[in-house]
Every structure is written in C-alpha cells, then in structure tokens.
Amino acid sequence: MHKLRMGRAGDRVLMLGNEAIARGGLEAGIGLGSTYPGTPSSEISANFFQLAQETGLYFQYSTNEKVALEVAAAAANSGVRSMCIMKHVGMNVAADALMTLAYVGVKAGLVIISADDPYMFSSQNEQDNRYYGKLSGLPILEPSTVSEAKQMVIDAFELSEQLNEPVILRTTTRINHSNGIVELGDIVSAEPKGDFKKDPFNYVTVPAVSRKLHVRLLENIERATALSEKSPHNRITGTGPLGLITNGVSDTYVCDAVSDLNLSDRTRILRIGFSHPMPEKRIKEFLKGCEKVLVVEEGEPYMEEAVKAFAQEAQLTLPILGKGKGLFSRLYELDPKTVRTVMANSFDIPYRPKATVDTSDVPEIPARPPTLCAGCSHRATFYAVNKATEGMDTICPTDIGCYTLGFLPPLSVGDFLICMGSSVGTGCGFSATTDKKVISFIGDSTFFHAGLNGLVNAVFNNHNLTLVILDNGTTAMTGHQPNPGVDMEALDLAGYGRVSIEKVVQAVGVEHVSVIYPYKVKKSISVIKEALAYPGVSVVISREDCVLFAKGAKKKKTRAFTIGSSCKNRRDCISDLGCPAFFIEGDRVRIDPVLCTGCAVCAQVCPENAIRPVKEA
C-alpha cells in the first residue's frame, strides 16, 4: 500500500510538504489530478501517479500546464473534484485557460497548486504568483507550514465549491521541500466519474456569454472578499501597538523573531493565509490598533501595496514599512536572521545578531556546479555537434532540461534560453535576423510541451534552422516522469498511447529528418554535418536512454572503461568531453570505475586509443 494511504486519523507523521499536499488531496477525496512536472511541485504529482495505480484516482501527466488545467476544468465541470499541479512559471503557460475559466467557474472543487520558487533554486525566474489572483479574480490560499498545507488543500476544495470558482493554493519551495509533523485525517475515497450537463449559454464563451459571466465573476470576488474577512486563515495574534503583517513562511520567521526579541506583549501579528481577495475591513481594523506596521513578505510588495491603499481609504497615517522603505529586498528569500534584524531596527529594539565566523581568509573553494551525469548521452550529442561545427559561426538556442547544463565548459553549447520551448521560437528569430547557422536544442518532453508549435512556425516561415531533439525517453530533470514519446508498456503501465517524434516531425513538413545514436561518435558527427548543410528546417533526433533512469531501472549491464599505458596525457577526454568519471591522480587521468557507465564515448574520442573496457575478472 502506498505510504500516503497509511495511517489513521489523529496519527502524527513526519512528511515532506509535497507529501502533505498530496495527502490533503486524498483527504479531500479528489477524483482527478493533472500536471506537467516542475520543481518544486514534482513530488505532489509523483505521489498521485503512484496512487492512481492502486486507487480509484484518475491521474495524468499532461503535455503542458495549459492542457493540464483544461483537463481539470472539464473534470470539475463534470462534478469531479480535481487538482491541477504546476510550478510558478507553469501558470504562465496555463494562464490563457485560467483567465476565462475564472469566468466560467466550476461545479465541483478545483484546486490549482502554484509552487513558487523564490531564490530560483531550480527555475528561470522568481515571479510572485499572488498577482495571478488579482489578474484572474480567483481566490488564493497560502500556507505557512507543512501541516497547514495539508489542511488548506481540504479548505481550498470547500472554498472552491462555495464560490463555484477554482482556488489557487500558492506555496513556495520552503513549504514544498520542508518536512514537518502532520496530523492525519480520514481519507475520502475517490470518485473519478461525474456527468457533464450541457449549458452552452454559460459554458461557451462567445462575447455575449462572457459579458454576462464577467458580471458573475465580479460578484464572486465580492463573495470571496466576505469569506476572506471571516476566514480563520487570516488570523490576528497579540494586542500590542507594533503591527506585523505576514504570509507564507515569513510568518514563521516573524513568530520566531517575536519570541527571540521578547516582543510578544508589544506586537500584534496579522497572518494573511487567504491572500486574494485581501480582507479589507479586517486590515483596516488591525491598522487602527497599531502605531507602526511592518509588512513581512517574500517577493513583490503584494500585501504592502494593498495595506497602504486601505490605510489611505481609512485616513490612517501610521508608518507602514516593508519593501517600500527598502528594508526588505524584492530579491530571493527571506530568512530568520534578516527578519529579526529588520524587526529590531524598525521597532527600535536593542539587538545584536550572533557573530558569523569570519571567512575572509578561507581559500577559494573550487565550485561544484551540477553537471551532466557520467555517461550522459547529452554530453555525447554536444561533443558531436562541437566537432561537426568546427570553424563555423553558430548560434545555439537551448531549452529547459538537464541538457541546459551543456552551456557550461568544457562543452559550452547553449547561447539563449528564456522559457519552455524557446529554443525553437528564438531559433526562428535568430535565423531571420542573422546570417549565422542556428542550431536549437530541445529535450523530448519539452518538445511535446512547447516546442512543436515553434517547429511548425519554422517550417511555415521557411527558417534556416537545425533542431536537435534530445530524446532520452523520459522527463529526466524533474525526476523521470513519462511523456508522450515514452514506451509505457516497457514500464509495465497499460492503457497509454505513444507518439513518435519522427512521425510528428515529418508530418509537420520537415524535409530533412535524421536519427543519431550519440554513443556512435563518428556516425553522429557525419549525420549532423549533413543536417547542417541542408538549407531550411532540418531535425536531428538524438536517441539514447537517460543513463540515470536506465541505471535505476537496471536496464543496462555496464562494463567500466580504463585508461591504458598508451595514453600520452593529451587530455582531449577532459578538454573536449569532460565526463565526471574522469579524475586526476598524480598527473595522469584516471576513470572512476564506480561512476563509469561504459558508454565508450571517451574511447572513441581518445586519439591514442588508450581507453579500453576493464577486462572481466
């Protein structure tokens, strides 16, 4: 039995935030889950994927977040409680669906998880998705702790059904990837089947319908405001004159600082857990009892701006501090010491932070950036492209996945990246405006997510572009989720179709399509050269299983390689390939037999043929 189904109501269990959110979904009795994987949200859906194999829950990995939200929107309007899970930037992809779904609303509860990533631990930006509440008009709940995250999932479903609107549950990495003790409730068994009742004059958003539905949405925002005013998630602690307005994990830092600075008699804290719509009356009442207010929130001054506007309306002139005065940054994360220090300064409390050790005389420590794994097929592909383009002037737009790491030395392939699928779209732009050869790189999952449209565009507009599709048979970066190109039967999972990348590429009209197996180095180089010489759109599919996934699935028997005595220490293996299985011992290059996967690429690169398989014992 799956670990998230175990345990009885009242049990206290140590859980990851993402596990707590998934358990919340089970306790809310969801019938459908949909997602496109993205850190820091991925473990929520990984758990649902496993749970769906042993319960009535229907779960799917959709091709992108927009499709995932459309799937969930239809389910919720067929009376099935649904959850749609994505990382913050996924909301941008889903936004088109989101904005008008807010007009249409839902029949059964729909909760959208937006997992934001302040500091960008694993993201391309740190946008603050609370603004999606304002933009769409939908309610937002924000937990401060792991245990609250589970409860808020359940409450979000109740709220969604009260308002007949989707509800956004916004987390940050420090909720998703923190562990805390959670008290379990009862699991409600899933009901994945519902029924859709036709009602085109409320569901088909032609202008005449939408004009009516926008009125409905505004009324719903009024109703949501009334609920926010009374919500236990917007709670006040303390009666002192020093006001603090907090949300999310910032609330835990503020509570700790109040205790550390011994301020509990002098402060009052308003924790905003229902952050859209903001509880206007509640905030105005709160401000009236304060001499001074400090707003503590990560990211943008979302609450601070609202609070200042409410103060103006209530003709209150007390100081309202936060990002506006530059006390807190809009960059990155907050942390307990920063919050404690700013609180002490803002409230004139004597406080001397504990001394941090002086690290000025610590020698520079070599960086340890993440790298492509030993034996990773992407390294072999990038090597082949580098060899095939020697002496050429190229632009190489890249995309989001493990292969983004190819931009680091020594491979140094990757010149431009903004979002999922951008390798192809920006490749079109570079080819239109420069005379350089454009080579775009995209992974299999990212190709299905947002690369396909770009490729159709490239064919239609006849761009001179080579697209290399790095097909490693899985969505590797986020933890090996399936995608439409994956052979699900090989994973013992029945009931799936399979989409052939070759057929899709040919069908959209790409005239020059080739497949390489990148561990065959010479052949790959010559096939890439041919593709580059083709004037127009060419596609090279580079196909090899993700070595990490194959290792986990024990699909491959591997035999490590070793460097023999004919090595002349030219080190092409390190300067051109840079596999992390190499290390230096004395002044010689060695291969770590534990890390080596036996891909044999280095053996083909070595000009002395000095790299050979380890002899069987």
Next chain:
Amino acid sequence: MDSIRLVIVAVGGQGNLLASAVLGEAALLSGVEVKMSEIHGMAQRGGVVESAVVFGPARSTIISDGEADVLMGFEPSETLRALKKCSPDTVVITNLAPLPPFTVTIGRGKYPELETLQELIRKKCARLISFDAVALAKASGNVLGVNIVLLGALIRTGLIPIPPESLKAAIENRTKKAFLESNLKAFELGYGAADGIAAAG
C-alpha cells in the same frame, strides 16, 4: 528546551536526505518537535545538497548564516564552503575523505589542503570533530554507510536531544532491511570515532 539548529551539507548521492529523514524520525520517536528543509533540485547531478534540521520549538525550517549550532559535512571542501553558517560557538563534524568537484579535474580550481582546512575550522569554531567516515563505512561492511557513520558521531556529541536508542530505532524504520546490520555497525563506529576525539580534547 531551546531550539537546536543543525546544517548538513553533502554532495548529491552521499545520502544526506536519508540522514535527515532518519534524524527526523528519531526526533518523532523521542517526542522532540522537529522541522527540516532541503534543497535537492539537482542532487542527482553532482551538485551540493544542503539540509537544515531544527529541533525544538522554533517554527522556521531554515537556518540563517551564523546560526547553526552544529554543522555536519559529508565532504571536507563542502564543510569549509558552508562555514558561513557557523558562529564561534558552532560545533563542526566533518568527514575527511574528499570528493574533488569536477572543476578541479578540468583545471578550474584547487582542492584545499586537508590540514589547512581543519586548522581554519578549529580556529574559528568551538570544536571540530573530523575523521575519515568512508574508512569507517567500509569497516561497517557498506561503503555507502557514510551518512550513518556521521549520525553516530553527531549523537555522540550530546548536542542533539535524541538518545542513541531512538536513532537506532529510526535506522530500523527508515533504512533498507538488507543494510540494517551494517548500518547499526556504522552508527557504532561513528559514535566511537567522536568519542575518541572528544576524549583527546
């Protein structure tokens, strides 16, 4: 009780997250409040994995610079890199077996001398407990038991409010049965290693 803050740093694949999970479970078994946070976005790709474990009443799950009571490093250069988490009162535990980052192999950096590294930490922090945890893991019968060896040393310091029995029970609950015997041995060896060093002052 006052809250106790532990920072653990490791290289992806060294079993840091399992060590945190075992500690968390042991705290739960001992009736100690516990919260943890971890950053493991690219853990499987050779990057640094950092976790924070907070025992006691504090609500925060992360630990600011200078505020770790204990810093435990699974790899010596990573211990040194994380020194900003320490104050002069911090106790540091580190494995001494290096895993040089790949940047060293391609000539983009020099791995610090282990003697210098230990002197620096000794000079700046309250106490340093350093030993070759890989050798002890090998002696336990499982080279991957470095994480459990280090947990042994951590518990021996007495700084974490968890008795050895709870930790052993957590090892039973959270690690694979096939490795139970070697893990319990690894725990004892780590516990003993810190004992010797503590006695030597």
